[in-house]
Amino acid sequence: MMFFSKITGSRPRPLSSGTNLRKKTPSIPSLLANLLLIFLALLFLFPFYWIVTGAFKVQNVAVAIPPQWFPEEPTLDNFRALFKNPVWRWGFNSFFVASSEMIGVCLTASMAGYVLAKKMFPGRKFIFILFVSAMALPKQVILVPLFTMLADLNWIDTYKGLILPAIGWPFGVFLMKQFAQTIPSELMEAAKIDGCSEIRLFATIILPLLKPALGALAIFTFINAWNDYFSQLIITRSTPMMTLPLGLATLQGEYTTPYGVLMAGAALASLPMITIFLLFQKAFTQGITMGAVKG
Amino acid sequence: MNLTFFRNKQYIWRDWIASYLFLLPALAFFSIFVAYPMLKGIYISFFSYTLRDFDFIGFDNYQHLFQDETFGKSMWNTMLIVLIAVPVVVIFSLYVAMMIYQKSEGIRSLFRGIFYLPAVSSVVSITVVWASIYHTNYGILNYLTSLFGMEPINWLGDTRTALLAIIAVLITTSVGQPIILYVASLGNIPKSYIEAAQMDRANSWQIFKNILWPMLMPTNLYIIVITTINTFQVFAIIQLLTSGGPMYATSTVMYGVYEQAFKLGNFGIAAAMGVILAIVIGAISFIQFKYLGSDVEY
Numbered sequence: 001m002m003f004f005s006k007i008t009g010s011r012p013r014p015l016s017s018g019t020n021l022r023k024k025t026p027s028i029p030s031l032l033a034n035l036l037l038i039f040l041a042l043l044f045l046f047p048f049y050w051i052v053t054g055a056f057k058v059q060n061v062a063v064a065i066p067p068q069w070f071p072e073e074p075t076l077d078n079f080r081a082l083f084k085n086p087v088w089r090w091g092f093n094s095f096f097v098a099s100s101e102m103i104g105v106c107l108t109a110s111m112a113g114y115v116l117a118k119k120m121f122p123g124r125k126f127i128f129i130l131f132v133s134a135m136a137l138p139k140q141v142i143l144v145p146l147f148t149m150l151a152d153l154n155w156i157d158t159y160k161g162l163i164l165p166a167i168g169w170p171f172g173v174f175l176m177k178q179f180a181q182t183i184p185s186e187l188m189e190a191a192k193i194d195g196c197s198e199i200r201l202f203a204t205i206i207l208p209l210l211k212p213a214l215g216a217l218a219i220f221t222f223i224n225a226w227n228d229y230f231s232q233l234i235i236t237r238s239t240p241m242m243t244l245p246l247g248l249a250t251l252q253g254e255y256t257t258p259y260g261v262l263m264a265g266a267a268l269a270s271l272p273m274i275t276i277f278l279l280f281q282k283a284f285t286q287g288i289t290m291g292a293v294k295g
Numbered sequence: 296m297n298l299t300f301f302r303n304k305q306y307i308w309r310d311w312i313a314s315y316l317f318l319l320p321a322l323a324f325f326s327i328f329v330a331y332p333m334l335k336g337i338y339i340s341f342f343s344y345t346l347r348d349f350d351f352i353g354f355d356n357y358q359h360l361f362q363d364e365t366f367g368k369s370m371w372n373t374m375l376i377v378l379i380a381v382p383v384v385v386i387f388s389l390y391v392a393m394m395i396y397q398k399s400e401g402i403r404s405l406f407r408g409i410f411y412l413p414a415v416s417s418v419v420s421i422t423v424v425w426a427s428i429y430h431t432n433y434g435i436l437n438y439l440t441s442l443f444g445m446e447p448i449n450w451l452g453d454t455r456t457a458l459l460a461i462i463a464v465l466i467t468t469s470v471g472q473p474i475i476l477y478v479a480s481l482g483n484i485p486k487s488y489i490e491a492a493q494m495d496r497a498n499s500w501q502i503f504k505n506i507l508w509p510m511l512m513p514t515n516l517y518i519i520v521i522t523t524i525n526t527f528q529v530f531a532i533i534q535l536l537t538s539g540g541p542m543y544a545t546s547t548v549m550y551g552v553y554e555q556a557f558k559l560g561n562f563g564i565a566a567a568m569g570v571i572l573a574i575v576i577g578a579i580s581f582i583q584f585k586y587l588g589s590d591v592e593y
Contacts (some may be wrong), residue, residue, distance in 0.1 A: 271416075
């Protein structure tokens with residue numbers, strides 16, 4: 001097991017060095033394993049390199065064989081062509097939809113998660129099981145009936161239709177409940193004795209304590225909303241209501257060859273998310289692990 | 296005494312009501328947009344539901360699907376994608392996690408970030424760049440294989456390669472979350488266990504097999520279940536790269552749901568496909584839990 005040599009050393013260690021796990025033993029297998037890791041990482045980075053460089057290539061360079069690995073004469077023409085489309089509107093739609101979903105999910109999930117974790121009332125267990133089992137159900141399976149429902153409500157191609165259904169996401173409640181369980185009950189009791197109302201208790205004591213989990217959930221919801229391609233595809237109709245990824249997808253049909261324009265669009269659609277992820281990587285990682293890993 | 300009892304009861308009631316009020320928003324959104332459509336989906340699946348009519352036809356939609364060759368093909372493709380992608384994602388993520396979990400925080404977050412990039416950036420961006428990489432004439436993949444003297448291949452247009460090309464893209468977008476989870480769980484394993492095994496001169500493989508793997512079981516289970524569920528639902532990559540073609544070679548059940556409902560207007564059949572998909576995913580998740588969950592200890 002090549003990848004394992006890093007932890008244990010490639011050969012049995014003498015007893016005395018057994019405790020020093022971090023000591024580096026530069027053996028050939030571990031070197032090869034590290035090289036493989038770096039190779040895989042470069043492989044993963046390559047598409048992004050290709051998007052960014054492609055965005056600045058003129059058409060005949062973008063399709064040149066052998067490929068030009070770096071645009072020797074970079075151009076902004078692709079971005080000019082791209083912005084002939086309502087890119088700003090698409091970008092606004094994406095941000096508006098994702099932030100509204102984020103606020104909605106954080107608010108409803110923190111309230112529900114808090115009482116599910118900290119209050120005793122009949123039906124509590126049943127409601128929690130309801131949310132958890134819905135998490136395992138494929139979301140896309142409900143999209144056909146959801147679509148007919150939104151059509152009956154005349155919500156197709158509206159912000160309401162894009163935003164409200166996504167707030168029913170049960171994962172948020174689950175995450176919040178898991179985290180709220182760690183809040184000591186004495187805090188609530190003390191506040192109660194002091195005559196604090198439920199709403200004040202929640203707003204001034206519970207919410208601030210939930211902050212780390214809320215941060216993780218917020219970023220999680222935002223990125224999910226931004227990338228929820230299928231829902232957005234079936235709920236939007238008109239060009240001005242499209243989100244950025246959807247708008248970009250329509251360009252793919254429109255321009256069969258101008259790769260540069262597509263790459264410029266791809267760069268634009270992924271850049272905000274990559275930036276958010278890099279800025280909040282810690283909170284994000286926390287959100288992913290919180291629901292799943294015990295520790 | 297009677298009075299205190301009354302007061303307590305009143306207090307409890309008020310507490311209950313407050314709890315339900317706190318639950319109400321989440322529960323309302325959930326019931327209207329998740330639970331109700333779920334039930335309605337089952338209901339619709341028993342109807343011939345198109346733009347023109349809405350007639351009760353019992354199990355006809357299901358019967359139709361079981362006799363439909365293209366549905367069979369889609370089901371087969373879906374299974375194939377799951378059977379290939381899930382093990383690759385698990386092994387790949389475990390490998391990367393093993394390599395980085397003991398490194399410094401900076402290196403860890405660097406690699407986590409790199410492998411998470413395809414999952415976090417828009418799936419449309421990813422497919423756009425892969426479409427260009429796979430292109431028969433201008434694609435960089437054919438350029439690279441030509442250096443080894445290979446003939447150009449129409450990766451997405453050839454029935455032999457299209458599904459594999461899709462699976463490769465799917466894998467790159469799926470490993471990010473498992474890597475983060477594995478790194479976190481490996482970090483939770485007490486170092487003393489490994490140290491003790493090393494003192495007993497256990498080799499790397501023995502430590503992996505007897506200590507790390509069993510301790511990773513809960514994480515494995517979670518990762519296998521969520522990866523399976525997500526893989527069953529792959530849609531955007533297929534719609535944007537091949538639209539289910541060539542000759543249904545990359546059509547999946549999920550893509551079929553979209554095609555039936557939103558391209559052909561057969562909502563009844565699409566709903567029935569959705570129900571079948573939900574049952575299959577539910578059954579597989581159940582088996583995974585039952586089989587893999589047996590040695591999980593919390």
